[in-house]
Amino acid sequence: MDYFAQQLINGLVLGSIYGLIAIGYTMVYGIVGMINFAHGDVFMIGGFIALITFLILISLGLTAIPLILLVVLLVSMAITALYGWTIERIAYRPLRHSFRLAPMLSAIGMSFVLTNYSQVAQGARVKPIPPFITGGHTLHESPDGFVIQLSNIQIMVVITTIVLLAIFTWLVSSTRLGRDMRACEQDQTMAALLGVNVDRTISMTFVIGAALAAVAGLMYLLYYGLVDFFMGFVAGIKAFTAAVLGGIGSLPGAMLGGLAIGLIETFWSAYFSVEYKDVAAFSILIVVLIFMPTGLLGRPEVEKV
Amino acid sequence: MTAPSTHTTKPATGIAALLKTAVINALIALVLFSLMVGIRTEAGSDGQLTYWTRFGELASLVAAVFGGSIVIELLRQWIGPAGTERLVPPALQKGVSLVGRYLAPALLIFTLLVPVIFYNQRYILDLAILVLTYVMLGWGLNVVVGLAGLLDLGYVAFYAVGAYSYALLATNFGWSFWICLPLAGILAAFWGVLLGFPVLRLRGDYLAIVTLAFGEIIRLVLINWQDLTGGPNGVSGIPRPTLFGIPLDRSDDGLAAKLGIEYSATHRIVFLFYLILALALLTNWATIRLRRLPIGRAWEALREDEVACRALGINTTTTKLTAFATGAMFGGFAGAFFATRQGFISPESFTFQESALVLAIVVLGGMGSQLGVALAALAMIGGFELFRGLETYRMLVFGWAMVLIMIWRPRGLVGHRAPTVYLKKAQAISSDLVKEGHG
Numbered sequence: 195m196d197y198f199a200q201q202l203i204n205g206l207v208l209g210s211i212y213g214l215i216a217i218g219y220t221m222v223y224g225i226v227g228m229i230n231f232a233h234g235d236v237f238m239i240g241g242f243i244a245l246i247t248f249l250i251l252i253s254l255g256l257t258a259i260p261l262i263l264l265v266v267l268l269v270s271m272a273i274t275a276l277y278g279w280t281i282e283r284i285a286y287r288p289l290r291h292s293f294r295l296a297p298m299l300s301a302i303g304m305s306f307v308l309t310n311y312s313q314v315a316q317g318a319r320v321k322p323i324p325p326f327i328t329g330g331h332t333l334h335e336s337p338d339g340f341v342i343q344l345s346n347i348q349i350m351v352v353i354t355t356i357v358l359l360a361i362f363t364w365l366v367s368s369t370r371l372g373r374d375m376r377a378c379e380q381d382q383t384m385a386a387l388l389g390v391n392v393d394r395t396i397s398m399t400f401v402i403g404a405a406l407a408a409v410a411g412l413m414y415l416l417y418y419g420l421v422d423f424f425m426g427f428v429a430g431i432k433a434f435t436a437a438v439l440g441g442i443g444s445l446p447g448a449m450l451g452g453l454a455i456g457l458i459e460t461f462w463s464a465y466f467s468v469e470y471k472d473v474a475a476f477s478i479l480i481v482v483l484i485f486m487p488t489g490l491l492g493r494p495e496v497e498k499v
Numbered sequence: 500m501t502a503p504s505t506h507t508t509k510p511a512t513g514i515a516a517l518l519k520t521a522v523i524n525a526l527i528a529l530v531l532f533s534l535m536v537g538i539r540t541e542a543g544s545d546g547q548l549t550y551w552t553r554f555g556e557l558a559s560l561v562a563a564v565f566g567g568s569i570v571i572e573l574l575r576q577w578i579g580p581a582g583t584e585r586l587v588p589p590a591l592q593k594g595v596s597l598v599g600r601y602l603a604p605a606l607l608i609f610t611l612l613v614p615v616i617f618y619n620q621r622y623i624l625d626l627a628i629l630v631l632t633y634v635m636l637g638w639g640l641n642v643v644v645g646l647a648g649l650l651d652l653g654y655v656a657f658y659a660v661g662a663y664s665y666a667l668l669a670t671n672f673g674w675s676f677w678i679c680l681p682l683a684g685i686l687a688a689f690w691g692v693l694l695g696f697p698v699l700r701l702r703g704d705y706l707a708i709v710t711l712a713f714g715e716i717i718r719l720v721l722i723n724w725q726d727l728t729g730g731p732n733g734v735s736g737i738p739r740p741t742l743f744g745i746p747l748d749r750s751d752d753g754l755a756a757k758l759g760i761e762y763s764a765t766h767r768i769v770f771l772f773y774l775i776l777a778l779a780l781l782t783n784w785a786t787i788r789l790r791r792l793p794i795g796r797a798w799e800a801l802r803e804d805e806v807a808c809r810a811l812g813i814n815t816t817t818t819k820l821t822a823f824a825t826g827a828m829f830g831g832f833a834g835a836f837f838a839t840r841q842g843f844i845s846p847e848s849f850t851f852q853e854s855a856l857v858l859a860i861v862v863l864g865g866m867g868s869q870l871g872v873a874l875a876a877l878a879m880i881g882g883f884e885l886f887r888g889l890e891t892y893r894m895l896v897f898g899w900a901m902v903l904i905m906i907w908r909p910r911g912l913v914g915h916r917a918p919t920v921y922l923k924k925a926q927a928i929s930s931d932l933v934k935e936g937h938g
Contacts, residue, residue: 229704239535246534249550269534276530288906295650296909298704299862302652302855303901310895315535318891319542427851431715434708469723476712476719483709484697 196340199333201464202457207348207417209456210355214410215433216440216448217362218278218403224379224443225399226290231301232281234430235308236404240274240411241421242312245321248415259326270412271405278404279397281308286400287393305427313423320422327416351413358409359449362402366445371398379443428472432459435479441492450490521568528564532557603870610776614769624768628775628840630880632833635779637860637872639829642786644858645867646795647822648802649699650707653714654857656694657687657827659721659849661834666734666844667727676740680835687831688824695823699816714854721846733845739767740774740839771840778836782829783869789825798822799867852894859901 215237222230247266256262285304289296330345366372374395377385386392414429415421436455440447455475462474482489537557540550610631617623636658643651661683668674668682698709721728728734741747745754747767754766789795797818801808809815838844860879864871882900886893 229708243534245548246538246540246550249540249548250538253550273530273534276527280527280531285902285906289909292905292909294704295862296905298650298707299858300902300905302858303898303905306852306855306894306898307902308898310891310898312535314891314895316539317541321540321542321548323548431708431712435712438705438708470719473716473719473723476716479712480698480709483701483705487701487705 196334196336196342197464200340200342201460203342203344203348205457205460206453207351207456208460209436209453210351211410211413211417211452212429212433212436212455213449213452214355214358214406214413215429216436216452217445218407219434219437220440220442220445220448221375221399221403223437225375225396226286226297228286228297229301229434230286230400230403231298231430232285232304232308233403233407234426234428234433235305235312236274236278236281236426237407237411237414237429237433238421238423238426239277239308239312240270240404240408241415241425242316242321242411242423243273243408244270244412244415245323245421248323248326262326267409267412270408274408274411275401275405277308278400278407281404282397282400287396305430309423309426316423318423320420322420323415325419347416351417354409354413358406362406363445365402371395375399431479432472432475435475435482438479439482439489441489443493444489444491447489447491454490517569517572520572521565524568525561525565529557529561532560536560599870606870606873614772618765618769621765621768624765624772626880626884628768628772630877631772631775631779632837632840633857633860633876633880634873635775635782635833635836636830636857637864637876638779638782638786638869639826639833640857640861641826641864641867641869641872642789642798642829643822643826644861645865645872646786646790646802647798647819649819649822650704650858651710651823651826652707652851652854652858653694653710653712653717654826654830655849655851655854656710656714656717657691657830658834658837658853659717659846660687660690660827661831662838662844662849663721663728663734663834664831665835666737666838669738669839670734670736673738676738676835676839677743680832683835684828684831687834688828691824691827692820695820696816699819699823711851711854714849714851718846718849721849728846731846733843733847734838735843737838737842737844739842740771742770771836775836775840778832782832785825785829786869794818794821802867855901856897859897859904863904 215233218233218236219230222228222233244266247269248262251262251265256265281304285300286297289300325347327345327347327350330343330348333342333344335341366375374385374390375398377388377390378392378395382392385395411421414425432455433452436451437448438451439454440449440451455478458478459471459475463471466474537552537554538550539553540548543549610627613627614624617627636654640651640654643649643654664683664686665676665679668679669676674682694710694713698706698713701709722731724730739747742754747754747770753762790799797808797813798821800811800813801815801818801822805815808818837848841848856879860875861872863879864873864875883893883897886896
């Protein structure tokens with residue numbers, strides 16, 4: 195039981211990270227109707243930028259951890275958001291009215307570009323950082339000595355996720371931008387006729403998605419203590435699985451799906467085999483798409499001629 | 500990376516606007532590259548991260564973006580806005596169509612003669628075999644993507660199934676290549692049906708992701724199922740192919756000894772060359788024949804409009820399944836050939852990059868055009884060879900190539916194809932008119 199509770203905590207933390215990435219997929223799919231294949235790599239770029247900012251701040255002699263974290267968060271969100279904007283501008287916007295497979299293929303190309311760009315720029319080796327946030331709380335100690343640990347970093351990941359989700363939900367539901375986004379999701383032509391700047395709204399969608407992915411990258415860096423140039427691919431597919439599981443296009447669905455994937459992966463590693471944890475996640479994607487193509491919270495899609 | 504130009508809709512006019520665009524792009528590039536390129540991190544021997552600055556590289560990249568955006572902007576003004584009709588003079592059109600008619604036979608004859616011309620150049624022969632392998636993979640995937648319009652991102656899985664089928668059957672049971680070749684194809688087709696049956700109801704991009712996941716699953720299983728596949732170490736000592744039982748080696752029963760000629764290692768290379776050429780041509784022939792059958796027409800109809808297909812009473816699931824299985828079968832053949840040629844296979848050879856490369860060949864070739872796929876394979880693999888010295892940069896260039904091809908010519912290099920069915924007169928279909936199926 196204690197082991198189970200510990201895995202539950204681990205799974206929820208991992209799921210929060212997946213959920214943050216999944217929001218980027220689901221938003222873009224909702225508005226542009228394409229799978230932003232490069233989104234996983236945007237997450238990886240976010241992790242790298244966070245790592246480099248950390249290094250600079252520490253070598254500048256900063257010691258206040260909260261200040262460092264805040265600066266790193268803002269810097270990596272800002273630069274990664276610019277990456278998201280640039281990618282949309284270069285690789286997707288010219289193809290918006292092209293045939294359906296074109297943006298997808300362009301996105302695959304972009305994913306290769308980003309992966310290899312960071313390999314060329316930062317080298318192929320894994321980059322570790324020393325643990326920044328240490329310590330934790332013992333929640334429960336069973337008689338046989340098994341301890342349920344809740345580390346401070348886990349608390350931080352979950353709290354950051356919740357805060358960001360709250361901000362994001364407010365953004366989508368109560369601001370002009372959010373209304374524009376929802377309008378574009380329903381009907382781009384009509385939205386444009388009613389004075390919505392569709393290009394800008396789509397750009398902003400990519401910017402927000404990339405910023406959230408950057409947060410996920412930072413969390414990943416803090417939680418696992420390392421980044422490498424290839425981490426975006428698998429994380430990206432899993433986050434996409436999360437978005438599909440939650441119902442693509444649905445924001446709470448993406449978070450829910452992220453948590454579900456995180457839990458499944460953690461429990462699978464804990465009780466079955468670590469080697470096949472990715473196989474488990476990918477199999478879930480296949481199974482969900484076959485039996486529940488609309489996901490948990492998605493709307494059924496009506497095919498129009 | 501080149502930064503985007505900020506004026507896509509209204510082209511900038513005048514020097515001032517041009518410079519403004521370039522400055523903005525350079526500033527964007529400066530922010531993008533500031534940390535990723537300007538700072539280089541590396542883990543030291545004690546596990547501690549160190550970093551050093553690379554402002555020189557950063558400056559030159561930003562300068563390149565500045566210059567590049569001026570050039571692109573000038574080119575754009577020179578070419579004119581997108582969508583302008585450019586008239587091709589009739590004489591040129593005639594010439595192009597004449598070349599088009601004789602290009603395929605000329606290429607085929609040239610390919611047949613390659614081992615004769617380059618007999619002593621092992622490097623060129625090896626490269627030609629590699630190109631032909633990708634031509635075959637491209638033609639195989641073309642059945643799925645080009646004809647049936649199903650985006651398959653996990654094609655390499657079938658390639659892997661074929662390769663491992665042959666490798667395991669040959670090393671464990673000692674079966675010959677010629678027995679294993681059809682078996683590898685059948686097994687790959689079987690896996691295609693197994694995967695296809697549940698997932699082919701999905702729409703285009705969902706299908707793409709599921710096939711991608713399937714490809715990854717196959718690779719992960721190959722890595723982790725150590726008892727069967729040898730895990731990351733792969734399978735080695737895979738037997739070389741024989742000419743229907745006659746080995747091509749130095750021994751007394753070898754082909755050279757039987758023919759009474761002096762043994763040369765090149766014989767085997769030439770044999771492999773003709774083997775893959777035959778397999779590729781078989782793929783091509785089968786595809787062309789299938790297109791004339793009702794099933795091939797159903798594939799093409801499915802690509803154009805799935806709803807209309809269903810309304811006409813075509814069983815879309817079966818149609819898709821046959822396309823998937825046919826493509827998978829050719830992938831399996833190519834895989835068996837790959838295994839016998841290399842003599843060693845490991846999961847390393849079957850990554851997603853491989854799928855993307857084959858897909859890029861099909862897309863660049865114009866999705867559905869047999870000649871286009873062959874030319875695209877030549878261009879892609881040849882291009883890869885050019886970047887052989889720059890191992891790390893070549894995937895970067897490949898990624899950019901994919902993006903730029905999509906922007907510049909989303910319909911591929913050979914954008915026209917002859918219709919299979921026509922009334923009275925065959926009229927070339929511009930690929931702009933063709934909508935891909937979304938099934």
